[in-house]
Amino acid sequence: MTVTTTTVNPVLRVAPAAPAEAAAHFRASLVFHADVSDVAAALAADGDPGFVVLDSRSTESWDQGHIPGAVHLPTALIPEQAAQLLDRSVPVVTYCWGPGCNGATRAALALAELGYQVKEMLGGFEYWAREGFVYETWEGRERRDADPLTAPVDAENCGC
Numbered sequence: 064m065t066v067t068t069t070t071v072n073p074v075l076r077v078a079p080a081a082p083a084e085a086a087a088h089f090r091a092s093l094v095f096h097a098d099v100s101d102v103a104a105a106l107a108a109d110g111d112p113g114f115v116v117l118d119s120r121s122t123e124s125w126d127q128g129h130i131p132g133a134v135h136l137p138t139a140l141i142p143e144q145a146a147q148l149l150d151r152s153v154p155v156v157t158y159c160w161g162p163g164c165n166g167a168t169r170a171a172l173a174l175a176e177l178g179y180q181v182k183e184m185l186g187g188f189e190y191w192a193r194e195g196f197v198y199e200t201w202e203g204r205e206r207r208d209a210d211p212l213t214a215p216v217d218a219e220n221c222g223c
Contacts, residue, residue, distance in 0.1 A: 096183055096185050097156055097182045097183070099190045100221065102130075102156055106130075113154065114155065116155075116184070117135075117157045118188070119169070119170035141173040151178055155179050157181060158187045160189055161189030168183055193209070193213045193214070194213050195208060
């Protein structure tokens with residue numbers, strides 16, 4: 064008697080979703096998230112981008128660097144100050160430090176619970192700076208060279 068053992072690689076150990084189910088999942092993901100490059104492009108275009116960017120970090124973090132034009136509202140202060148700083152009819156894009164931080168998620172939750180339309184900016188301030196976009200500090204505007212591991216060096220966008 065011959066026993067055949069079939070080894071399935073770790074990627075396919077759990078089969079991919081059906082295409083329609085996958086499409087629904089990825090469409091839902093885009094409802095909740097925006098990436099740094101898309102936010103930067105929308106802010107750089109002429110006219111109103113149709114959303115406001117909210118930095119949910121501490122004052123010390125804000126002073127160290129933030130997206131120009133962002134509203135500063137630490138997560139803990141959202142319940143008491145959001146109505147004074149934000150218009151409920153304008154979608155909000157939250158950000159915090161970066162992918163290792165869930166502060167933007169907590170801020171987005173707090174805003175959604177108050178009735179705001181909200182998205183979270185994937186990558187946070189870390190990827191804003193790493194992709195070479197201008198940011199402000201307490202000393203003025205700064206910009207780093209784009210990190211070739213996060214953004215193309217000689218192109219305006221990654222084409223994705």
